[in-house]
Amino acid sequence: MSTASAAAPVGRWTTGRVVEVVHEGTALLRVRLEVADRVDHLPGQHYVVRLRADDGYTAQRSYSVASDPGDPLLELLVEHLPGGEVSGFLHEVLEVGDVLELRGPIGGWFTWGGAGDLVPAVCVVGGTGVVPAVAMLRHARRLGVSDRLRVVAVGRTRAALPYAEELGAAGALVALTRENLTGADGSVRVAAPPYVDEVRDLVEGVDRAYVCGSAGFASFATRLLGEAGMRATGIRVEQFGASG
Missing domain, CATH: 2.40.30.10 (Translation factors)
Incomplete structure (x- = not known):
């Protein structure tokens, strides 16, 4: 343990x-x-x-x-x-x-932010699986250590992604798979799951990653992190069934 x-x-x-x-x-x-x-x-x-x-x-x-x-x-x-x-x-x-x-x-395996446990981390979360990442982001902001947490949040549409506005304001990479997303600077991200090139810089210098979402999403996110350079032993996964 x-x-x-x-x-x-x-x-x-x-x-x-x-x-x-x-x-x-x-x-x-x-x-x-x-x-x-x-x-x-x-x-x-x-x-x-x-x-x-x-x-x-x-x-x-x-x-x-x-x-x-x-x-x-x-x-x-x-x-x-x-x-x-x-x-x-x-x-x-x-x-x-x-x-x-x-x-x-x-639960203890999927936690971040306990005493002495504010290690740099990245979250790749999808659908309602964004919830624990939202708690982590709020915790990091209150403690003034937002630079230690990087988040990739994936949803079908902006309206269907929980906490989409808060995630975007916190600097999360938001990837929508069924509609384009226009950034504050006018740039447009075409509808698609997150690419390896978008995630590679986020895992640099990070020893721990959190993945949360449906079983299918968890498999995709784990593979994505591995291709981006994340060690498999540093990835913690929490998945659920059809409710994703």
């Missing part, structure tokens, strides 16, 4: 009171909660949200944390999945003031 994993905080079951609910289009929901007896997380960790019916039936799902550990509220991003019990309820029923059962923070 790595040092970062051993040092990562772990929280037990608790509750979170919903303070803010923001629908972003029809597929994404940003939820901010005030968590009882909260254990401060590290960027890259996640929480489990559990729903409980009157008859005792439960359903739960894990969500990466988007907020910086210094944020007084916990921020989660929920993608509305077809037939998803948890995501469907959260999108259609959840209101400010509701209380959710939560367990977290969880």
Whole structure:
């Protein structure tokens, strides 16, 4: 077990009171909660949200944390999945003031930003997999070490990419695969996945990389990093299934 994993905080079951609910289009929901007896997380960790019916039936799902550990509220991003019990309820029923059962923070392998662990790093993230990278960027900005984190964020369109505006403002390389992207300087990036030449300079001098997205995206991103010169042993991957 790595040092970062051993040092990562772990929280037990608790509750979170919903303070803010923001629908972003029809597929994404940003939820901010005030968590009882909260254990401060590290960027890259996640929480489990559990729903409980009157008859005792439960359903739960894990969500990466988007907020910086210094944020007084916990921020989660929920993608509305077809037939998803948890995501469907959260999108259609959840209101400010509701209380959710939560367990977290969880996970140590995918973390960045713990004591002595602010090593230069690069993130290649896609779709809702951008969430842990957003937490890392917010953490780096608060600590004044934004130069230690480089992010490549991939989405189908700008509207479908979570936190697209914030990622772009933070200097992330945003690559859209289904529409062209016009930069602030008027330059146009043609719709395509990120190229090796776009990533090569980002991995220079970096010993750790984070990949997060669907299984297919994770495979692509890992290969991309390797072709750009990143050591395979320095790549940490977190992937999910069809929800990507």
